[in-house]
Amino acid sequence: MTTVVSCKQLNKIYQQGSIEVHALTDINLTVEAGDFVCLSGPSGSGKSTLLNMIGGLDSPSSGEIMVDGQRVDQMNKSELAELRLHKIGFVFQAYNLIPVLTARENIEMVMQMQGDSKQYRHQLSMAILKEVGLEGLENRRPSELSGGQQQRVAVARAIVDKPCLVLADEPTANLDSANAENLLQLMRDMGEEHQTTFIVSTHDPLVMSHARRLVKLHDGKIIENHEQH
Amino acid sequence: MIHTASLLIPLAWRNLWRNRRRTFVILFAISLGVWAMIFTSAFLRGMSQQILDDTIYNLTGHIQIHAKQYLDDPVIDHRFSLIDDALFDSLNHPAIKQISARVRVPAVVASEQDSTGVTLFGIDPENEGDISFLQSSIIAGRYLDTAADPGVVIGKKLAERLETGLGKRIVVMSQDKNNEIVDRGVRIVGIFDSQMDGLESSCIFMGLQTSESLLKIKNDVSEVAIILHDSAQLEMITRQLQQENPHLDIQSWKQLEPLALVITELYDDFHIVWHLIVFLAMGFGIVNTLLMAVFERTREFGLFQSLGMKPGFILAQVWIESIFLIVLGLVLGNLTGWLSVLATGDGIDVSAFAQGMEMVNLSNVIPFVIIQDDLLLANLVVIILGMLTSLYPAWHASRLVPADAITRV
Known part of the structure; x- marks a missing residue:
């Protein structure tokens, strides 16, 4: 198995006035390719912070992060942007689609930044829209889609360019249980089909039940890390 | 990218x-x-x-030529001759579009009702075309026909002040070259409205030859106004004229009208x-x-x-x-x-x-x-x-x- 993510002695300390807040303490984590990992824990346990560190959206106070063999913690802004563009897909709690772009354009945006041709982009985005069950809705803007549909578009956008890693931060938080179930099934299917690694932060038991590996955090420390299925 | x-x-x-x-x-x-x-x-x-x-187009022109002391004391004594070979050659320059020689002296005009001090312009009407507002500002009567026209053209404001009008006679009084007072009764043949009250109330225009005859200064003038084809050549032409005619006072409009x-x-x-x-x-x-x-x-x-x-x-x-x-x-x-x-x-x-x-x-x-x-x-x-x-x-x-x-x- 290839290691996609590796964190060693990872620490994140926020300074709040004169008080130091330890958001992450001595995190050691390894995630293999094609895995579906769930980071769980109560609010403030450090799930989102860990995801942000892995995705290069925030920098650690100390420690080492490797994504697909590259040292994320030593990259500059531009290198981080390149890494995210080519290797990491993101799914956020609040869908985070660009409101002035249609569903198809939201999906094609990343491919456009990567320099793919218009024809290729169109072909791929239509195929992935079909895969996520949004065929016929490609020209709708986010405001014309339901929450579940928007999150499907976000997932499609995250995996369309076949990244090695998808980071999803509370992806089902704003969805009802039926939509959440559908989305999780979709993510698992896509992960298996495209050999994509998923790291999902959540405190939703439904999401945890879908995960192959469960990593529990509490007060910024990993307190459990085990395979489920 | x-x-x-x-x-x-x-x-x-x-x-x-x-x-x-x-x-x-x-x-x-x-x-x-x-x-x-x-x-x-x-x-x-x-x-x-x-x-x-x-x-520029209300009498000044781009460049003016005067006798040395004229601008300080604009009287009949400070005049210069037009029969001057050096000046004639200088003015025969391709950059010069138009030249107007004038007599310009202080005078007094009197009607039956009133009298006032004015500046008397003796002009050749044919040469004033582009330099002067006069021809296009006539609102009653006519413009001067020739340099020997016996009539005068006065401003609307002056006519009002003198309580006179078109066709009436006024007396123009000034000093001749011998500093003798001379006067002549002339008929008003035209009235102009220049949209500048000062000009209307202080200038009267008669033919150049008529004024020379009145003042006994044949072939002498008070000033020559020059219009150039291209105002960008102003400095160069002014300098050239000054160099060629050191005995005359030659200035551009920029020096004449600093304000x-x-x-x-x-x-x-x-x-x-x-x-x-x-x-x-x-x-x-x-x-x-x-x-x-x-x-x-x-x-x-x-x-x-x-x-x-x-x-x-x-x-x-x-x-x-x-x-x-x-x-x-x-x-x-x-x-x-x-x-x-x-x-x-x-x-x-x-x-x-x-x-x-x-x-x-x-x-x-x-x-x-x-x-x-x-x-x-x-x-x-x-x-x-x-x-x-x-x-x-x-x-x-x-x-x-x-x-x-x-x-x-």
Whole structure:
């Protein structure tokens, strides 16, 4: 198995006035390719912070992060942007689609930044829209889609360019249980089909039940890390 | 890079219309500013050009030649001969368009009712065409026929003051070359209205030969006024004439009318100051609007960064948006500016301020004049400074930390 993510002695300390807040303490984590990992824990346990560190959206106070063999913690802004563009897909709690772009354009945006041709982009985005069950809705803007549909578009956008890693931060938080179930099934299917690694932060038991590996955090420390299925 | 640019341009355009009301408000502000720049420029340029025209084409010309002491003491004694080979050769220059030799001396005119001091001009009517307002300002009677015309042309104001009119006789009194008082009864053959009260009430015009005969100064004149083909050659021709005729006092309009020169230069400088003042107000509007747009879309910028967009492209996105705003504002501003200048027609009537206007050599109607340089200056000020000021909100957007921005509510 290839290691996609590796964190060693990872620490994140926020300074709040004169008080130091330890958001992450001595995190050691390894995630293999094609895995579906769930980071769980109560609010403030450090799930989102860990995801942000892995995705290069925030920098650690100390420690080492490797994504697909590259040292994320030593990259500059531009290198981080390149890494995210080519290797990491993101799914956020609040869908985070660009409101002035249609569903198809939201999906094609990343491919456009990567320099793919218009024809290729169109072909791929239509195929992935079909895969996520949004065929016929490609020209709708986010405001014309339901929450579940928007999150499907976000997932499609995250995996369309076949990244090695998808980071999803509370992806089902704003969805009802039926939509959440559908989305999780979709993510698992896509992960298996495209050999994509998923790291999902959540405190939703439904999401945890879908995960192959469960990593529990509490007060910024990993307190459990085990395979489920 | 080109691919990302092709994404940013439509994105910026659509973002512009997300908040239509705000976009329309800032477009209105920019176009109002550009309109103010163009309209004020046209007014100032019109004033400036009017001052120049009124200075040059109301008797002064581009260059004047006098006897050495004439300007200090403009009397009959300070005259010079036209039969002068050096002067004749000098004036036969291809850059010179027109020459008008004149007798110009103080005189007294008297009607049956009143008398007043005036300046007596002896002119050759054929040569005054482009230099003098006279021919085009006749409102009653006729212009002088020839240099030997026995009649006089006087201003409307003078006619009112003397309580005289067309066809009536007045007495012109002055000193001849022997300093003897001479006078002659002459008939008023024309009345002019120059839109400059001072000229109307203080000048009378008679034929050059008639005046020479009255003053007994055959072939002598008080001044020669010169019009050039191209005013850009003013300095060069003035210098050349001075070098070739050191015994004469040769000056350009800039030396003869320093106030007009100062005022026109002042107007030119004021253009730039005015543009900067207008832009300052407009610039705050642009920065404020873009900052609001950036703050509103902080999460989106965080998303763009999460998806791999480099900070430089985030900056470019906001910048392109501001360029769209500025260009649209410029188009509207130029259009409204041009239309409102067009609507002023021949200019605005400021006769209510005639006395004040005359102090700065201005006639009663000020035209609005748009010239390419003024348009270019107004547009460049807005484009360059607008792009510079919008860099701040764009830079602000590009500096966001993605982890913070993406969670911003």
